[in-house]
Amino acid sequence: MSDDLQKALAGVRAEIDGIDAELLNLLNQRARCAQKVGEIKAEHGEAGHIYRPEREAQVLRRLQDANPGPLPNEGITFFFREVMSACLSLEQPLGVAFLGPLGTFSESAATKHFGHAARLLPQASIDDVFREVESAHAHYAVVPVENSTEGAVGRTMDLLLGSSLKICGEVVLRIHQNLLSNETDLSKITKVYSHAQSLAQCHEWLNRVLPNAQRISVGSNAQAAQKASEEAGVAAIAGEAAATRYSLPRLAENIEDEPNNTTRFLILGKHDAGPSGRDKTSLIMSAPNRTGALYELLLPFSHTGVSLSRLESRPARHALWEYVFYVDIDGHRDDPTVKAALDELAGRAAYLKILGSYPVAVY
């Protein structure tokens, strides 16, 4: 490196060193504040309630709004989650149960929400994930609840019906599709394997970039990746997890036509969250099996002007009702309009269970 360059860099590096020293002190000052919060709570007999999802959401939203750049909001959110995670774990490291093994989207969701200082507890099934928190082996659970292309995760929804756990947060993960192949040249690809849904998701991209390649649908994207790892001239459409599992290079990334392919996860705990200013409330309701029953159940929301962001029906496993309805509404159950809607609903529904109020996913 030239002396000229060295000299030019020295000034900027001194500036960076000064900033780092300030960052170091502020991070520790913040950690001491977090310790103080823990002490105050302990004095008031609330030592168990260290983690406040609503407070965390507020902090992150405020920082995103205030972020002047050049660091993107995603990076800023990542840091501050990690800062809060580290500060929290000085008090009480959080145990977080999720559907294992490692390298799944559930693990990404858990880390995205709780940061790297949390203790991850992978489980063999969604049932086990619920059980870990119910039996107090873990503080929180992370479970998938719906995918924007594949729809609801039935097992999670069925377990929510019977569980005592509350929803205290949600995480939305964007799911990307990639073209995976050991070939290094697109012109060598003669066959593309994937799940029919994934092929459909990348339809336009395939028309444009690989118009002559044969498209073959298989049972899963992982199966497609396996084929691509074994045969020449073959590519698979699959996500990050399959790419890493079969060590397949990504010949093209983010090839989905619709860029909003997401999976939504719920955070479950013993309590739901306080109001954060931008919240959702989830509930399960049912009515006797007669004409107009669902319509009547929706009236309270219409009366009070509360918006439904999701309505999903599932066959009931009791004899009493034919269907149960899973509903997400905008707002916190402590908001006056939401409270009014829920009070009215309680009078009409044969069955009503409030799963919890929680902050809308921060990013």
Place this chain on the structure above:
Amino acid sequence: MSDDLQKALAGVRAEIDGIDAELLNLLNQRARCAQKVGEIKAEHGEAGHIYRPEREAQVLRRLQDANPGPLPNEGITFFFREVMSACLSLEQPLGVAFLGPLGTFSESAATKHFGHAARLLPQASIDDVFREVESAHAHYAVVPVENSTEGAVGRTMDLLLGSSLKICGEVVLRIHQNLLSNETDLSKITKVYSHAQSLAQCHEWLNRVLPNAQRISVGSNAQAAQKASEEAGVAAIAGEAAATRYSLPRLAENIEDEPNNTTRFLILGKHDAGPSGRDKTSLIMSAPNRTGALYELLLPFSHTGVSLSRLESRPARHALWEYVFYVDIDGHRDDPTVKAALDELAGRAAYLKILGSYPVAVY
């Protein structure tokens, strides 16, 4: 939550909010400085050399030395790595090849060194990892080179002999052993499966905690974990990766008698690193096959007072020499004493290849 508690918390939270606002501005100020560094380098025709391993090591060491707590040095190092990773990726996101799949120790090493803003490129073999960087598909490679219990990673050492890549860094990962079982009570464990080496590593712990359990050695810890996932009354000794792969709860953690079970990884790139103040130099040397040859090769180090931190012999695959020696020495090849030793060595060795000088692992 009581009003009293709310009031007590309000003051601390206001303080935290103030700190967060300062952190936000400093992080972005730092990112702007990093952009300035990029611009200065581009003006001097050095745009390709954005990542400076020696500078990163210096920054992290200084921050560790200055850290007043309560945040542990490990947490501080994690943050600042991530800050540097994010700042760097504003300029040029680094592509990092490693031995896949995801969830391996190699991936942990790559993320530990390059942060989450780096682009991870999992490969099917160590050969492929080298090739990705040699062919400029990736900027850097992360390869395992030795394990404190299992010894050298032969394939990496053989490839280093023929490759044009330089070592520009090292990462040391601590490897922990856990007792994995679906049983929730230690008294239910009648058999413990593991690799013989792992059983030996946890010998004292087993004597103390499970004196009556039968110890059965199997081919690998993963195989042991599989047995534990299938049979009642069985536990396995294995690492994190096997725990997550077989979704086995950890009945006990960090049970290794010797707490220093580590794996060392090398970071490879097109260049090695400049001096950071605490460096290592790795080299490969060989001598004609005659009595006293190794002794003669070691003389230059003894003459100059340069310490060897590692010496490993491997059978040569050429006919000319019987053995090649892999040597790590303390110091940078630009340090006068190291330079003198290497100059003297060049005159004595039949074969000498300097693999690179690089900062000693930061944590």
